[in-house]
Amino acid sequence: MSTPLTPSVLFVCVHNAGRSQMGAAFLTHLAGDKVQVRSAGSAPADAVNPAAVEAMREVGIDISTETPKVLTVEAVQSSDVVITMGCGDACPYFPGKQYLDWKLDDPAGQGAEAVRPIRNEIERRIRSLLAELDIEVAP
8 A cells, every 4th residue: 555645546447558548647647756556457458559549649648668457456455546447347346445437438449539538538537636636736
C-alpha cells in the first residue's frame, strides 16, 4: 500500500490496450510523481491500440512503448483507487479501496478519429480526479 502522501491509482479495462493506457498516461503526465500509477487488463491484448497511440501522440504523450499487462490481485490490493473502464466482474473487490467505474466507449478496432472523444473524456475525468485527490496538476 502506498503512503497517504502518494496515492496509488490502478486503471483497468479488458485489454489494457486503449482506455486504461490513456488514463494511466494522462495521470502520469499531469501528476508526475505525486501519484503512483498502474494499468492492467482482465484479458490483455498483445499490444497497445495504434489508434490510442496516435490520439495520445496528438496531445504530446507517447504511449508507444507501453505493453498491456495482466490484472493481478496484488495490483488491486496495493492501490488506493481502482478505476474500471468496462472490465465488468473481472475486477477483484477489496473493502477499503475507492472504486470508480468510468463508462467509456471501447476504442478497440476504431481509428484515431473515433478515439479522440474518448481520449478527451478520459483527460477531463483525470483532471477531476486530481482535483478530488487535492493534487496539483503539472504545468
